[in-house]
Amino acid sequence: SQQGEEDPQALSIQEGENATMNCSYKTSINNLQWYRQNSGRGLVHLILIRSNEREKHSGRLRVTLDTSKKSSSLLITASRAADTASYFCATDYSGNTGKLIFGQGTTLQVKP
Amino acid sequence: GAVVSQHPSWVICKSGTSVKIECRSLDFQATTMFWYRQFPKQSLMLMATSNEGSKATYEQGVEKDKFLINHASLTLSTLTVTSAHPEDSSFYICSAKHGGGEKLFFGSGTQLSVL
Numbered sequence: 543s544q545q546g547e548e549d550p551q552a553l554s555i556q557e558g559e560n561a562t563m564n565c566s567y568k569t570s571i572n573n574l575q576w577y578r579q580n581s582g583r584g585l586v587h588l589i590l591i592r593s594n595e596r597e598k599h600s601g602r603l604r605v606t607l608d609t610s611k612k613s614s615s616l617l618i619t620a621s622r623a624a625d626t627a628s629y630f631c632a633t634d635y636s637g638n639t640g641k642l643i644f645g646q647g648t649t650l651q652v653k654p
Numbered sequence: 655g656a657v658v659s660q661h662p663s664w665v666i667c668k669s670g671t672s673v674k675i676e677c678r679s680l681d682f683q684a685t686t687m688f689w690y691r692q693f694p695k696q697s698l699m700l701m702a703t704s705n706e707g708s709k710a711t712y713e714q715g716v717e718k719d720k721f722l723i724n725h726a727s728l729t730l731s732t733l734t735v736t737s738a739h740p741e742d743s744s745f746y747i748c749s750a751k752h753g754g755g756e757k758l759f760f761g762s763g764t765q766l767s768v769l
Binding site for chain 1: 658660662684688695697698700703745747749751754756757758759760761762763765
């Protein structure tokens with residue numbers, strides 16, 4: 543399987559703390575994307591980082607990419623209870639055809 | 655913008671019946687849509703790529719006669735689960751590609767329960 547791996551599988555933190563999730567992948571990529579999924583819902587795009595970028599910020603989100611290690615991390619700072627969701631990394635290996643390989647996901651619980 | 659609507663949100667059907675799930679791009683034209691299956695607490699597994707005006711491309715191991723995909727217009731793709739069985743019970747999600755953009759826009763998913 544080409545699916546990536548994410549760790550941890552589950553993460554529980556207190557409101558205000560930072561949450562870090564890691565993603566590893568296997569193939570060469572054009573870009574790596576992070577998505578969020580609330581329970582029983584579709585996915586929402588959070589942030590995209592291209593293969594020639596090393597770090598990207600969007601609000602409270604910070605994403606890093608290390609292509610030599612084929613890994614990425616998502617940091618959510620000053621977490622809120624509303625950040626409780628599952629987070630998936632997805633790699634675009636197919637030259638922007640839209641075919642993404644999704645990681646296994648990290649379930650984040652932020653306690654108020 | 656870039657809203658994808660998926661219906662129904664949930665459906666319960668008897669074994670042996672067929673179920674149709676619709677995926678619509680509401681404010682953009684989607685030449686390409688994707689269908690996924692997701693089991694509880696697991697990742698999304700791509701089932702097929704739906705291209706407007708042509709046959710869908712199925713991923714390895716996905717039965718094309720079981721999961722019929724039709725992309726008859728630039729704003730609508732449908733997935734029909736034919737002769738559904740309890741093992742087809744799952745969460746099905748669609749996504750759409752907006753032009754040359756790199757990110758995907760997802761529908762809200764359909765929970766299918768086959769009795």
